[in-house]
Amino acid sequence: MSVSKLGKFAVVGLSAAWLAGCSTTATESDNSAVAEEGAATETTESADDMAASDDATYAAGEDGAVSSVIVEDEEAMAAQMQDVDPLAGVSTVFYFDFDKSIVRPAAREALAKHADFLINNPDARIVLEGHADERGTREYNMALGERRAKAVMRYLTIQGVAASQIETVSFGEEVPVAFGHDDASWQLNRRVEVRYE
Amino acid sequence: MKSKFVLVVLMALLTLSIPARAQLVIEITSGADQLLPVAVVPFGYTGSTPLPEDVAGIVQSDLLRSGVFQAIPRENMLSLPTSAKDVFYRDWRLLKADYVLVGNVDANANGTYRITYELVNVLTQKRVGNKEALDVKPSNFRDAAHFISDKIYEQLTGIRGAFSTRILYVTAEGNKAAPTFKLQVADADGYRPQVVVSSQEPILSPSWSADGRYIAYVMFRNRRPNIFIQELATGKQQQLAQFRGLNGAPAWSPDGKKLALVLSKDNNPEIYTLDIATKKLERMTNHYSIDTEPSWEPDGNGIIFTSDRGGNPQIYRLDVKSKSVERVTFEGELNTRARLTPDGRYLVTVQKNDGNYHIALQDMKTGRVQVLTQTYLDESPSIAPNGSMVMYATTENSKGILAVVSVDGLVKYKLPSADGDVREPAWSPYFK
Amino acid sequence: MRWTDKESYSLPVVLAIGLHVIILVGGSVGLVLGDDEPPAPKRPPIVNATIVDVSDTIIGKREAELRQAAAQAQQEAQKKAKEAARKKAEREALEKQRRQAQAAQKKREAAERKAEADRRALLEREKAEKARKAEAAKKKAQQEQAKKEKAQQEAEQKKRLEEKKRAEEEKRKRQEQERAKELERQRQLEAKAIAEAEEARRRQAEAEVQKAIAEEEAKQLRIEEGQAVQSISSLIMDRIASVWIRPPNARNGMKTKLRIGFLPSGEVSTVDVLESSGDSLFDQRAKDAVVKMGRVEELADVDYAIFERNFRQIELLFNPQDLRN
Numbered sequence: 001m002s003v004s005k006l007g008k009f010a011v012v013g014l015s016a017a018w019l020a021g022c023s024t025t026a027t028e029s030d031n032s033a034v035a036e037e038g039a040a041t042e043t044t045e046s047a048d049d050m051a052a053s054d055d056a057t058y059a060a061g062e063d064g065a066v067s068s069v070i071v072e073d074e075e076a077m078a079a080q081m082q083d084v085d086p087l088a089g090v091s092t093v094f095y096f097d098f099d100k101s102i103v104r105p106a107a108r109e110a111l112a113k114h115a116d117f118l119i120n121n122p123d124a125r126i127v128l129e130g131h132a133d134e135r136g137t138r139e140y141n142m143a144l145g146e147r148r149a150k151a152v153m154r155y156l157t158i159q160g161v162a163a164s165q166i167e168t169v170s171f172g173e174e175v176p177v178a179f180g181h182d183d184a185s186w187q188l189n190r191r192v193e194v195r196y197e
Numbered sequence: 198m199k200s201k202f203v204l205v206v207l208m209a210l211l212t213l214s215i216p217a218r219a220q221l222v223i224e225i226t227s228g229a230d231q232l233l234p235v236a237v238v239p240f241g242y243t244g245s246t247p248l249p250e251d252v253a254g255i256v257q258s259d260l261l262r263s264g265v266f267q268a269i270p271r272e273n274m275l276s277l278p279t280s281a282k283d284v285f286y287r288d289w290r291l292l293k294a295d296y297v298l299v300g301n302v303d304a305n306a307n308g309t310y311r312i313t314y315e316l317v318n319v320l321t322q323k324r325v326g327n328k329e330a331l332d333v334k335p336s337n338f339r340d341a342a343h344f345i346s347d348k349i350y351e352q353l354t355g356i357r358g359a360f361s362t363r364i365l366y367v368t369a370e371g372n373k374a375a376p377t378f379k380l381q382v383a384d385a386d387g388y389r390p391q392v393v394v395s396s397q398e399p400i401l402s403p404s405w406s407a408d409g410r411y412i413a414y415v416m417f418r419n420r421r422p423n424i425f426i427q428e429l430a431t432g433k434q435q436q437l438a439q440f441r442g443l444n445g446a447p448a449w450s451p452d453g454k455k456l457a458l459v460l461s462k463d464n465n466p467e468i469y470t471l472d473i474a475t476k477k478l479e480r481m482t483n484h485y486s487i488d489t490e491p492s493w494e495p496d497g498n499g500i501i502f503t504s505d506r507g508g509n510p511q512i513y514r515l516d517v518k519s520k521s522v523e524r525v526t527f528e529g530e531l532n533t534r535a536r537l538t539p540d541g542r543y544l545v546t547v548q549k550n551d552g553n554y555h556i557a558l559q560d561m562k563t564g565r566v567q568v569l570t571q572t573y574l575d576e577s578p579s580i581a582p583n584g585s586m587v588m589y590a591t592t593e594n595s596k597g598i599l600a601v602v603s604v605d606g607l608v609k610y611k612l613p614s615a616d617g618d619v620r621e622p623a624w625s626p627y628f629k
Numbered sequence: 630m631r632w633t634d635k636e637s638y639s640l641p642v643v644l645a646i647g648l649h650v651i652i653l654v655g656g657s658v659g660l661v662l663g664d665d666e667p668p669a670p671k672r673p674p675i676v677n678a679t680i681v682d683v684s685d686t687i688i689g690k691r692e693a694e695l696r697q698a699a700a701q702a703q704q705e706a707q708k709k710a711k712e713a714a715r716k717k718a719e720r721e722a723l724e725k726q727r728r729q730a731q732a733a734q735k736k737r738e739a740a741e742r743k744a745e746a747d748r749r750a751l752l753e754r755e756k757a758e759k760a761r762k763a764e765a766a767k768k769k770a771q772q773e774q775a776k777k778e779k780a781q782q783e784a785e786q787k788k789r790l791e792e793k794k795r796a797e798e799e800k801r802k803r804q805e806q807e808r809a810k811e812l813e814r815q816r817q818l819e820a821k822a823i824a825e826a827e828e829a830r831r832r833q834a835e836a837e838v839q840k841a842i843a844e845e846e847a848k849q850l851r852i853e854e855g856q857a858v859q860s861i862s863s864l865i866m867d868r869i870a871s872v873w874i875r876p877p878n879a880r881n882g883m884k885t886k887l888r889i890g891f892l893p894s895g896e897v898s899t900v901d902v903l904e905s906s907g908d909s910l911f912d913q914r915a916k917d918a919v920v921k922m923g924r925v926e927e928l929a930d931v932d933y934a935i936f937e938r939n940f941r942q943i944e945l946l947f948n949p950q951d952l953r954n
Contacts, residue, residue, distance in 0.1 A: 137490065179374075180595075223865055224866075225946065231872075
C-alpha cells in the first residue's frame with residue numbers, strides 16, 4: 001500500500017516537473033519561488049530540476065527524474081510499459097493558480113489524450129480528484145478542490161467525453177503531496193488528479 | 198488620560214462655582230491593565246497514599262489560562278491555610294493577593310475523597326460564597342478541579358466557567374504522505390484525550406450537538422466524503438445519506454433537530470438543512486458560487502456561511518425562513534468559516550490580510566473588526582460556550598497545533614502538543 | 630252856614646279828614662310814583678305835628694273808627710290809585726280852590742275867633758310844643774340811643790371784626806408758624822434722611838470694599854483650597870485607577886458611586902455603595918479598589934479645615950470609558 005502510494009507520488013512529482021517545465025508563461029511567482037527556496041521532499045526536488053531547464057520540455061520528462069522513479073517503483077513502470085498503455089507518459093495531474101480553477105493551456109495536450117481514451121473506451125470511468133493547498137479554511141478548500149475537478153471535467157466533456165464517465169471528488173487540503181509551507185509546495189498541492197477506476 | 202481630563206473639568210467647576218461645602222466627587226474612568234491577583238493555596242491533605250492529582254494546581258492552571266487572573270506563586274506564600282478561618286489576611290495583603298482559594302482533601306472510607314474549598318476576599322476579609330464540599334473518585338480528580346475552577350471563575354468574573362467543557366479535534370499522525378487520521382475528544386485544557394474514530398482517510402469538520410451528547414463529522418471512505426453522526430458516550434455511529442460530490446461542513450442547529458451541511462449534488466456547493474429525524478433535506482442557498490461552512494446563529498433563525506458570490510470569499514447571513522441572504526463581512530481580503538459568540542455579539546472569522554490568515558473578531562453591533570491572532574495559517578476557530586475564548590488551529594514549526602485566544606485578544610496560549618498534526622478544534626457546549 | 634259855625638267841630642273834623650286823605654293819597658301817590666318822579670316836597674314838620682295833634686286830641690274815642698275809615702279810604706285810594714293819579718291835577722286844582730276858600734274862610738273865622746283861637750292855638754301850640762319837644766327829645770334820645778347803639782354796635786362790630794381779624798391774623802400767623810415749623814421739621818427730616826442715606830451709602834460702599842477684600846481673600850483661599858483639593862483628588866483618582874481591576878463583564882458606561890469616609894490620617898474609614906451599577910461584581914471591584922488604595926498619606930498634611938470641608942467624606946464615581954466593549 002505504502003509502496004504503491006510512494007510510486008504514485010513519484011509519478012505525480014514527475015508530471016509536476018514536466019508541467020512546470022513547459023508552462024513557464026503560465027507560472028508566476030509560485031514557480032520562481034520554487035527555485036529560490038528549494039524543497040524538502042524528493043518530488044519537489046525533481047520539480048526543481050525540471051524547472052531549471054527551460055527548453056527541456058518532453059525530453060526532460062525522461063531524464064534523471066524518471067530513472068529515479070523507476071528505481072523506486074520498478075515494478076509499476078515495467079507493467080505500464082508491457083501493456084503499451086495508450087496513456088503511458090500522459091500526465092494525470094493538472095495544476096492550478098492560487099484560488100483559481102482555470103485549466104492551464106499547458107494541460108490541454110494531456111487532457112486531449114485522456115479525452116480520446118475515454119471517447120474510445122466508453123466503459124472507462126474516471127474520477128477527477130481536486131485538491132487545494134493548505135491556505136484557507138478546510139471546507140472552503142473542499143469546495144475549491146471540487147471546482148477545479150469540475151473545470152477539468154468541463155474541459156473533457158467539451159472534447160466529447162460523456163459526463164457519465166466522469167465523477168468529481170474533492171479532497172480539499174487534506175491530502176497534500178508536498179509538505180512544505182511555501183509557494184513550491186502549495187503549487188504542487190493545487191491540483192486535479194485523474195484517476196481511472 | 199481621559200480620566201484626568203474629566204477631573205480637571207470637575208475641579209474647574211468646583212473652583213468656579215461650588216461653595217466650599219459641596220460634595221467632592223472624583224470620577225474614575227480608567228482602570229488597571231492588570232489581572233486579578235489570586236492565590237490558590239495547595240489543598241491540605243494528611244493521608245498517606247499519594248493523591249491522583251494536585252487539585253489546586255489544576256485550578257490554578259485553569260484560572261491562569263482564562264487570562265483573567267494572575268496567580269501568586271506557591272513558593273512566595275507565607276502560609277498555607279486550608280480553611281478560611283486560618284487565613285491570615287495581612288500575609289496575603291503583603292503578597293498583593295486580592296482573593297485566596299483554600300481547600301482540603303480528606304480520604305473517605307469508601308475509597309473516594311472529600312474535597313472542601315473556600316474563597317476569601319483579602320480586601321474585605323470576608324468569604325465569597327459558601328464553603329463547598331465534593332466527594333470524588335480518584336479518577337475524577339481532574340473533573341473536580343475543573344468544577345472548582347468553574348465556580349471560582351464565575352464568582353470572580355460573573356461569567357460561567359468553561360473549564361469542565363471538552364474539545365474535539367483531528368490529528369494526522371505518522372507518515373505525512375499516508376497519515377492516520379484520528380478524531381479525538383479531550384478536556385478543554387487538552388488533557389485526557391480519547392480517540393473517537395480513527396481512519397486512513399481524511400477526517401474533518403467535527404461538530405457538537407447543542408447538548409454535547411452527539412457529534413457530527415466528515416470522514417472519507419473509499420476516497421469520497423461522508424457525513425457521520427456519532428453518540429459520544431456509546432460510540433454508536435451513523436452515516437448520513439451520501440450524495441455525489443461534496444458532503445461536508447455539518448453543523449448542528451441550536452435545537453438539535455437539524456444539521457446544516459454542504460452538498461454539491463446539484464452541481465455546485467450549496468447549503469442544505471437536514472432534519473435528522475425525518476431525513477428531509479432542504480436546499481437553503483441557490484447560487485452558482487461556492488456556498489459553504491454554515492454555522493447557526495444562537496437563536497437558530499439564521500445561518501451564517503462562506504460564499505465567494507461577491508468575487509472573493511466573505512461571510513453572509515442566510516435567513517432560515519425567507520432564505521434571503523445578506524453580506525456580513527466587508528473588511529479583509531477574505532473572510533471564511535465564521536462562528537458567532539453565544540450571545541451573538543461577535544463574529545469570529547478566518548481573515549486574510551496581506552497574504553496572512555488570522556482569526557478576526559467582528560463586533561456585530563458596531564461592525565468594528567479586530568484581528569486576534571498573529572500566528573501562522575490560523576484557521577478553524579471555535580468559541581468556548583461562555584464566549585470568552587476562541588480555540589483555533591495554527592501552524593508552528595511546520596506542525597499543526599491548537600491555540601487559544603481570548604475574545605479581547607489579550608490572552609493567548611497553546612494547548613499541550615499532541616502527536617502529529619493537530620487541527621479542526623471544536624469546543625463543546627456546556628454539558629447540562 | 631252851619632258848618633262855619635264857630636261852635637261846631639264839624640269844620641275841623643272835615644279839615645282833619647281831608648288832610649288825612651290828602652296825606653294818604655299824596656303819600657301813596659308819592660309811594661306809587663316815588664320811583665319815577667322826584668319826591669314830593671317835604672311837608673314842614675309842623676303840619677304833620679298839627680295833624681297828629683288834631684287826631685290825637687280831637688278824635689279820642691273814635692280813633693278806631695277813624696282808623697277804620699282811614700283804612701277804608703286807603704283801600705279805596707289804593708283801589709283808585711290809577712284813577713287818582715289820573716285826576717291828580719284836577720284834584721290838586723280843586724284842592725287849591727278849596728284851600729283858597731278855606732284860607733279865606735279861615736281868615737274870616739280867624740278874625741272872628743281870634744282870641745279863642747289864639748289862646749287855644751297857644752295852648753295847643755304849647756302843648757304841641759311840649760309834646761313835640763318831648764317827642765323830639767324822645768326821638769332825639771331814641772336817635773341818639775340808636776345812634777349810640779349803632780355806634781356801639783359798629784364799634785363792637787368793628788371791634789369784633791378787628792378781633793376776628795386779629796384772631797385770624799393770629800391764626801394765620803400761627804398756621805404760618807406751624808407751617809414753617811412743619812417745613813422746618815420736614816427739611817430736618819429730609820436732611821436727616823439724606824444724611825442717613827449718605828451714611829448708609831458710605832457704609833455700604835465701605836462694606837462692599839470690605840466684602841470685595843473678603844471675597845478676594847476667600848477667592849484666594851478657595852483657589853488655594855481648590856488647588857489642594859485638586860491635587861489630592863487627582864492623587865486619589867490615579868491611585869484607585871491603578872488598582873481598579875474590572876471584571877471581564879464590565880462595560881463602558883457602567884456606573885458605581887461609592888461614598889468614602891476618610892480619617893484625618895488619610896485612612897479610609899468607610900466605603901458604602903451610594904449608587905449601584907446593578908452588577909454586584911462591578912460594585913465589589915470598585916470597593917476592592919478603594920480598600921487596595923489604602924491610606925492616602927498626603928491627606929494628613931492637608932489643612933484640617935480643608936480636610937473637613939472636602940475629604941471627610943467624598944464620593945467616587947466609577948465610570949469606565951477605556952474598556953473595549
